[in-house]
Amino acid sequence: MPTTTPPVQFFSQILEIEIEQVQVLLELLNEEYRLLQLTSPEPLERLTEEKQRQIEKLEATVAQQNDFLRQHDLPPNRQGIEIFIKKYPAGSRINEQWRIFEQRLDTSRKQNEINGSMLAQNRQQITNTLNLLRGVAQGQKIYGPSGEARSTQTAKFLGSA
Numbered sequence: 001m002p003t004t005t006p007p008v009q010f011f012s013q014i015l016e017i018e019i020e021q022v023q024v025l026l027e028l029l030n031e032e033y034r035l036l037q038l039t040s041p042e043p044l045e046r047l048t049e050e051k052q053r054q055i056e057k058l059e060a061t062v063a064q065q066n067d068f069l070r071q072h073d074l075p076p077n078r079q080g081i082e083i084f085i086k087k088y089p090a091g092s093r094i095n096e097q098w099r100i101f102e103q104r105l106d107t108s109r110k111q112n113e114i115n116g117s118m119l120a121q122n123r124q125q126i127t128n129t130l131n132l133l134r135g136v137a138q139g140q141k142i143y144g145p146s147g148e149a150r151s152t153q154t155a156k157f158l159g160s161a
Contacts, residue, residue, distance in 0.1 A: 007072060008094055011084060014065045015097040021058045022104040028054055029111040036118045 005013075028051045035044040066076035074080035081098065088094050 007068075007084075008088060008092075011065075011068055012094050012097060014061065014068060015094065015101055017061050018058065018065070019097060019101050019104060021054065021061060022101060022108055025051065025054045025058065026104055026108045026111065029108055029115060032115050033111060033118070036115060036122070 028047060032044065032047050032051065035047055038044075065081075069076045069080040069084065072084065074083055085094055085098050
């Protein structure tokens with residue numbers, strides 16, 4: 001006689017996988033932050049590829065979670081998760097896993113924003129340096145159709161090799 005896994009146990013297994021995956025993502029984001037402070041781009045490029053693979057794993061697990069929620073006539077979103085989890089006592093394992101997952105996901109989100117800001121700042125510094133080398137003054141810029149800043153005049157090179 002086949003035994004079926006109780007829904008809470010199955011969902012708990014999904015959350016446990018998500019917790020582990022978000023933890024790996026957070027570790028990758030922290031490493032990315034460290035590498036952003038260095039000058040060599042090669043380690044950062046490798047890490048970016050690894051981070052993308054981890055995000056893909058997490059997306060696959062979220063798809064599994066959404067399928068689970070649909071099978072239990074719940075919306076495949078945060079509201080569906082919360083409806084499912086509220087069926088169990090506040091101190092239950094499933095509630096604790098959800099809390100841990102949310103914390104790690106929030107920490108990962110914040111670290112990703114910090115890393116994004118650092119990348120934007122680095123990019124702006126490089127753009128400013130290139131503009132300076134090309135002889136473009138800061139005040140001579142307009143915004144292009146996609147929102148990027150661009151020069152209003154042709155560049156005056158400071159020199160050539």
